[in-house]
Amino acid sequence: MTEKPIKVLAENVHKAFGRNEVLRGIDMEIRVGEVACIVGPSGGGKSTFLRCINHLEKIDAGRLSVDGELIGYKQRGGKLYEMHDKEVAEQRRSIGMVFQRFNLFPHMTAAENVMSGPVVVRKDNKKQARERALDLLGQVGLGDRGDSYPMQLSGGQQQRVAIARALAMDPDLMLFDEPTSALDPELVGEVLDVMRRLAATGMTMVVVTHEMGFAREVGDVLAFIDQGVVAEIGEPREILAQPKSKRFQDFLGKVL
């Protein structure tokens, strides 16, 4: 395990919205191929941390890097330089993100949604992008829904299209922001199945979730983020069986 290179490295990451300090020194390392699950009470900073990883939020202090490269900043001669929007966009290409509320583009069909990244950002050939999109939709079990608009799909189907859309950019890191929290209970399974299969392909994943079952079964690392810090971290089965801190015990008592 330890010989695998580090994919995401967070050191003492701080983030405040106005006076509200959301992250107060997050430290975490995620290695290539690992599935890291992040749990914790709402408002604890887990989604904010996830959004910092692809620079949707700018960090105030600390260091955050992916593949050893700082996110959103360049370091030259001991000085930090803010990156130009274009360079940040470049960094985001290899980081896929899936949102709680899917955020599919409603004016595009499922296939057009999946094609949008490759065609607009990478200027791929439209015909090939479409073939690839249909192939990806097939992988998430929606091969026959390419021409449906998001409105015509169930929540679970929409989220699977969103996963295919993120995969279309060929990312090597996938961020999931509570991907099943907006779903009806009977639709959660189909999305988790897709994620489980994705994990099996060796994709590095950071998953903010409330699904303890998924964390226990698929996760390599489980982090409990509360009040802006990683309060407990470790091998999921171990720390779920023997939570050390009182806060984690209380949290588990509420969700399990």
Added chain:
Amino acid sequence: MSADTREVAGGERGTPPIEAVPVRHPGRWVGAAIVAVFVAMAVHSLLTNPNWGWSLISNWIFSPPILKGVGVTILLTILAMVIGLVLGVVLAIMRLSPNPVLSSAAWVFVWAFRGTPVYVQLFLWANIIALYTTLSLGVPFGPELLTFQTKTLIPAFVAALLGLGLNEAAYMSEIVRAGILSVDEGQDEAATALGMGRMQTLRHIVLPQAMRVIVPPTGNETISMLKTTSLVIAIPLTTELFFQASAVGNRLFQPFPMAVMASIWYLGLTSILMVGQYYIERHYAKGAMRQLPPTPIEKMRRRLRIGGGDK
């Protein structure tokens, strides 16, 4: 009416449809009777009062000066709206830009052009000649290379276009801005996360969705513009419809029928615009509704098919 009930009842075979006495609405009958009396009075007056001058109207409505006026009015409307739309989008994007110089410049433009009457603006454009009699290209404080007379550079038609188009741009920019702001922030985030830049996100993701909010007031603006063109007399530009109709009316000592005739033209043109707007709205409803609303032709066909299958 009967078609709907039959469709629903047809779903469950064997269950007889409900046969109930419908609710009576005596108030509706009274209201309808009152309206019918007024309509009859209006029709009677239209047909029997010779002062409407229907024969005069029918003689002149397709005459060359009037048709030319219609042409100029349509051309002014289209070109002024194109200027307004393009400049309006640019101003809206400037206004939402993080660059403070761009956003305040857009704000000042809207403030100035929305805050003064379009009639006055038209007058000012026509008289820009009072500010600069000549425009010249050359080295500042040095020799002049090219000199234009403003009178020839800005003829009446161009002054009309500038006046109408720039005024429209101020209104359109606010409409476009409202449209952009109406799009959910999550859309922006999803596009950003895919690696799209600000302009790519705007063009491919935000603006197409904003169109649903932008199109109805833009249709409104176009109809309004068609009528506002009658104000270019402030320049004066005399070739547009209303001035031509008035000129004919004054010549014949029959101004009233000619104004009615101009109104008929305006009504006809706005009706065409409304049909166009319906189809544009339908186009941009893609993805926002589970099923697109049927076109009027589809509706009629469906009614005929159901009615035909009955007998």
